[in-house]
Amino acid sequence: MGDMKDPSIYRNPVILQSEELTKYILETAVYPREPEPLRELREATNNHPWSFIATLPDAAQLMSLLLKLTNPKKTIEVGVFTGYSLLLTALNIPDDGKITAIDIDRKAYEVGLPVIKKAGVEHKINFIESAALPVLDKLLEDPANEGSYEFAFIDADKESYVEYHERLIKLVKVGGLLVYDNTLWGGRVAWPEDQVPPHSRSGRKAAIEFNKRITEDSRVEFALTSVGDGLNIVRRIA
Known part of the structure; x- marks a missing residue:
């Protein structure tokens, strides 16, 4: 969810593609196939003052395909907000699947x-109200948790992505698979720094930094995509 103390960093987001193309993708490919519960949650989120930080529906549609292809039973989500991506995951994993969901x-x-x-x-979800790093560290204290998750979705404070x-x-x-959201930061990753508004520079x-670290990480293979606000789709190979 990012830094909840400063909403200005999310104002006036830059669209990675034209508004016309975004509208076309949503109206042609996304909304007609969006499950009714997701539509309901998206509309409920629209009334929240921070609605603009929710997972974008086109990114969620791609994640739905990834979940169907991998069919995970144990997943983890860092950054939940109102739960659009969480509900999406819950709808796409088996009935006995479990999601560890962490948000402040x-x-x-x-x-x-x-x-x-x-x-x-709801029975698939274990929601933990907390900063994420202490929870992740606690999980790693038990060796049985290492390598036990099959899918992770991360949409939280970008400054902590490397950690x-x-x-x-x-x-x-x-x-x-590990799927990281907002990895193109509204397209600003490609801008000269002096053209980036001060509130967006961090x-x-x-x-x-995160995308560079993933590129250099020999433990993974990945695809940095321009879907939504940028998804870095990472597969652990070692």
Whole structure:
């Protein structure tokens, strides 16, 4: 969810493609296939003052395919907000699947919780209200947790992505996927720094550093995509 103390860093987001093309993708390919519970949660989120930080529906559609292809039973999510991506995961894993979901703000999660309950998937979710790093460190204290997760989705404070990755790469099994959101930071990763608004520079710098670290990480193979606000789709190979 990023730095909840300073909403200005999310204002006036830069679109990675034209508004016309974005509208075409959503109306042609995404909304017609969006499950009803996800539509309900997306509309409920629209009333939240931080609605613009929610997972974008086109990115969620790609993640849905990844979940169907990998069919994980044990997943982890860092950054939940109102739960759009969390509900998406819960709808796409087996009935006995489990999601460890970590976020600092339970109130935001409770915006989407009625829809999650209505969809009949709350039993798959273990929501932990906490900063993520202490939870991840606690999980790693038990050797049984290493390599036990099959899928991870990360949409939290960008400045901590490198630290999240170093922990999650141990928790996710070889062959498992880690999907990092907002890795193109509204396209600003490609801008000259002096053209980036001051409130966006920290996130831009963090995204650039993270993408570079993934490129240099011999433990993974990956695809940095321009879907949504940029998804870095990472597969652990060692």
